[in-house]
Amino acid sequence: xxxxxxxxxHIDLDTGSVAEHPIPEEVxxxxxxxxxxxxxxxxxxxxxxxxxxxxxxxxxxxTSPFIGTGITTASxxxxxxxxxxxxxxxxxxxxxxxxxxxxxxxxxxxxxxxxATGWSLLVVDDGRVEVRPAMDLLGRTPDETxxxxxxxxxxxxRVAAIGEAGERGVRYAAISNDGRLAGRTGGGAVMGSKRLxxxxxxxxxxxxxxxxxxxxxxxxDLAARSLGPGTAKYRELGTAANLAFFNRIxxxxxxxxxxxxxxxxxxxxxxxxxxxxxxxxxxxxxxxIGCEHHYRTRDGGSERTVRLEYESLFALGSLCGVDDPxxxxxxxxxxxxxxxxxxxxxxxxxxxxxxxERGVDLGYPADEIPRFGDADSLLRTxxxxxxxxxxxxxxxxxxxxxxxxxxxxxxxxxxxxxxxEMPGYDPRKLPxxxxxxxxxTRGACHNRSSAYDIxxxxxxxxxxxxxxxxxxxxxxxxxxxVLDSLTICKFLRHCFDDLYAEAAELYTLVTGVPAxxxxxxxxxxxxxxLKKLFNIREGWTRADDRLPDRVLTGExxxxxxxxxxxxxxxxxxxxxxADGRIPEAHLTRLGLTDLL
Amino acid sequence: MHQAATTVxxxxxxxxxxxxxxxxxxxxxxxxxALSRALLDACxxxxxxxxxxxxxxxxxxxxxxxxxxxxxxPTFPVAPGSSVLLxxxxxxx
Numbered sequence: 109x110x111x112x113x114x115x116x117x118h119i120d121l122d123t124g125s126v127a128e129h130p131i132p133e134e135v136x137x138x139x140x141x142x143x144x145x146x147x148x149x150x151x152x153x154x155x156x157x158x159x160x161x162x163x164x165x166x167x168x169x170x171t172s173p174f175i176g177t178g179i180t181t182a183s184x185x186x187x188x189x190x191x192x193x194x195x196x197x198x199x200x201x202x203x204x205x206x207x208x209x210x211x212x213x214x215x216x217x218x219x220x221x222x223x224a225t226g227w228s229l230l231v232v233d234d235g236r237v238e239v240r241p242a243m244d245l246l247g248r249t250p251d252e253t254x255x256x257x258x259x260x261x262x263x264x265x266r267v268a269a270i271g272e273a274g275e276r277g278v279r280y281a282a283i284s285n286d287g288r289l290a291g292r293t294g295g296g297a298v299m300g301s302k303r304l305x306x307x308x309x310x311x312x313x314x315x316x317x318x319x320x321x322x323x324x325x326x327x328x329d330l331a332a333r334s335l336g337p338g339t340a341k342y343r344e345l346g347t348a349a350n351l352a353f354f355n356r357i358x359x360x361x362x363x364x365x366x367x368x369x370x371x372x373x374x375x376x377x378x379x380x381x382x383x384x385x386x387x388x389x390x391x392x393x394x395x396x397i398g399c400e401h402h403y404r405t406r407d408g409g410s411e412r413t414v415r416l417e418y419e420s421l422f423a424l425g426s427l428c429g430v431d432d433p434x435x436x437x438x439x440x441x442x443x444x445x446x447x448x449x450x451x452x453x454x455x456x457x458x459x460x461x462x463x464x465e466r467g468v469d470l471g472y473p474a475d476e477i478p479r480f481g482d483a484d485s486l487l488r489t490x491x492x493x494x495x496x497x498x499x500x501x502x503x504x505x506x507x508x509x510x511x512x513x514x515x516x517x518x519x520x521x522x523x524x525x526x527x528x529e530m531p532g533y534d535p536r537k538l539p540x541x542x543x544x545x546x547x548x549t550r551g552a553c554h555n556r557s558s559a560y561d562i563x564x565x566x567x568x569x570x571x572x573x574x575x576x577x578x579x580x581x582x583x584x585x586x587x588x589x590v591l592d593s594l595t596i597c598k599f600l601r602h603c604f605d606d607l608y609a610e611a612a613e614l615y616t617l618v619t620g621v622p623a624x625x626x627x628x629x630x631x632x633x634x635x636x637x638l639k640k641l642f643n644i645r646e647g648w649t650r651a652d653d654r655l656p657d658r659v660l661t662g663e664x665x666x667x668x669x670x671x672x673x674x675x676x677x678x679x680x681x682x683x684x685x686a687d688g689r690i691p692e693a694h695l696t697r698l699g700l701t702d703l704l
Numbered sequence: 705m706h707q708a709a710t711t712v713x714x715x716x717x718x719x720x721x722x723x724x725x726x727x728x729x730x731x732x733x734x735x736x737x738a739l740s741r742a743l744l745d746a747c748x749x750x751x752x753x754x755x756x757x758x759x760x761x762x763x764x765x766x767x768x769x770x771x772x773x774x775x776x777x778p779t780f781p782v783a784p785g786s787s788v789l790l791x792x793x794x795x796x797x
Contacts, residue, residue: 337763338794340794342797353789353792379722564796565793566775566777
């Protein structure tokens with residue numbers, strides 16, 4: 109089989125031992141790579157019931173057959189672990205050069221277990237592994253860390269690093285590389301719990317591809333299509349373009365999801381940012397789209413340029429009632445510097461702001477309590493979270509745990525699913541997305557189903573019944589699983605006429621393994637069932653597939669009863685029982701039984 | 705008896721707003737196809753990137769939202785008093 113190395117590396121930080129393990133061809137085919145491969149390795153390596161912050165919880169980095177082949181947008185690494193936010197599977201992806209360097213090491217994945225005796229830098233240089241002391245890197249931002257490590261190690265290394273948030277165990281700490289982040293579900297906290305400040309990888313060996321000439325033609329064709337209308341929004345204005353439109357149709361989460369419209373939206377809209385703050389745009393390694401728009405503060409203070417996406421914009425803007433674009437940019441930069449997920453950071457601050465609004469005693473001095481619309485308090489609180497100082501120590505736990513500790517009814521406005529804070533789409537008017545958020549294995553996530561695509565289109569009638577929405581949500585999840593396992597960017601999804609068939613053709617050109625579109629579709633279903641199976645093993649029950657009560661009040665028709673119907677239909681579509689469990693025969697049909 | 709087409713204030717978002725240099729354009733039309741052609745006449749800056757001047761219809765990357773209904777159907781009727789938005793057809797991010 110071409111396109112993969114057929115082996116992964118296990119590094120035990122407790123003992124310093126390193127071991128190679130084979131990945132049989134049949135296994136590679138069934139889970140593809142990326143998130144699929146890493147999910148399987150998580151299932152195998154994580155002891156059932158393991159504490160996410162215990163040394164035994166594996167931190168897994170996985171590549172895919174497409175990385176390094178010239179297929180546009182495919183330079184992404186999957187980062188998978190048991191999430192310290194949800195206690196369930198935590199899967200994230202991060203783009204750019206790290207993925208290529210990791211694949212060049214000669215392994216399809218790294219599985220890291222154990223805990224180093226002191227703060228460390230893990231170096232994987234082709235097949236050689238070394239754990240070096242890294243005390244001198246503590247307190248540095250991820251970018252500063254990468255710069256220091258690369259300067260020390262020499263050319264060709266790419267670095268994944270955590271910031272102070274990861275060092276201090278902020279549960280939603282991220283892992284950063286090349287200015288990108290594996291942002292959601294707290295992989296940075298797991299890395300920090302292992303006393304790993306950074307991982308540097310370098311290598312010289314990419315696997316061969318089966319049909320280089322055919323692949324080059326197909327890759328050129330896809331690259332050309334990546335510059336078409338399916339990506340125009342991302343290239344021209346970036347995801348920040350969502351904000352004004354979402355506000356107009358009432359789905360812009362505002363003041364901790366109390367409203368769907370924000371009076372200050374115009375000031376922080378993508379259009380305003382483009383005209384008044386945008387500096388330039390960048391592309392990840394091997395990407396032709398170039399969606400990464402950068403913006404500069406213009407408030408008279410020290411200038412700061414920062415990458416900003418819609419999700420950071422809503423979470424640090426409307427969700428906190430902040431309409432000062434400079435403050436939002438500075439808050440996003442702080443999250444990057446400290447190394448933490450801006451969605452959860454903003455959402456947890458918004459929870460605290462609502463506590464203050466409702467007079468809940470958080471147990472901290474008044475001058476530490478953030479307030480809706482108060483940009484200074486937003487910035488101060490984010491900094492406190494990253495350093496776990498004062499109220500930041502409570503908020504570093506995320507909204508679910510902070511609410512559980514605080515009580516006084518504050519659980520009612522902790523806006524999360526399974527412990528992962530909600531993204532920037534008010535589900536009250538978006539029923540397919542609502543279902544996708546409720547059932548997603550990693551918690552409230554818009555990226556593991558993209559079910560909003562259905563709601564923002566004319567493909568389903570607004571009154572469509574549960575069955576049609578359940579089919580659409582499950583199909584969107586399976587497609588996302590295939591993209592995340594081939595490690596193709598989701599921004600490319602509208603560039604295919606028939607995603608599965610065309611991706612299968614690319615897969616065959618790379619690997620030499622005959623594959624059909626249906627093979628890939630089934631692989632997507634298999635991977636989603638694998639992730640669900642992990643969650644079931646870790647204690648998932650149907651009660652975890654839920655949405656916060658706040659969005660189920662009947663506004664725009666979304667009620668507990670309707671969501672229950674949608675979830676019932678989704679389980680039927682999935683072939684699961686009424687409790688959402690997977691029948692043994694279904695696992696066998698999907699070829700999962702003998703994989704585990 | 706033929707009734708004069710109703711004037712609709714089409715709200716622009718994203719690239720259409722930047723190209724037009726304004727947030728709304730008032731045009732008349734009883735279908736989305738008619739509105740699209742009228743938009744092109746009223747704002748030639750939308751040509752090519754947003755509206756195909758050969759067909760007068762939206763390029764692939766755009767769609768209308770009429771009273772919360774998403775549509776790329778040029779025959780979609782537009783009733784008097786409708787809310788009409790012109791947005792990117794690529795959702796999310």
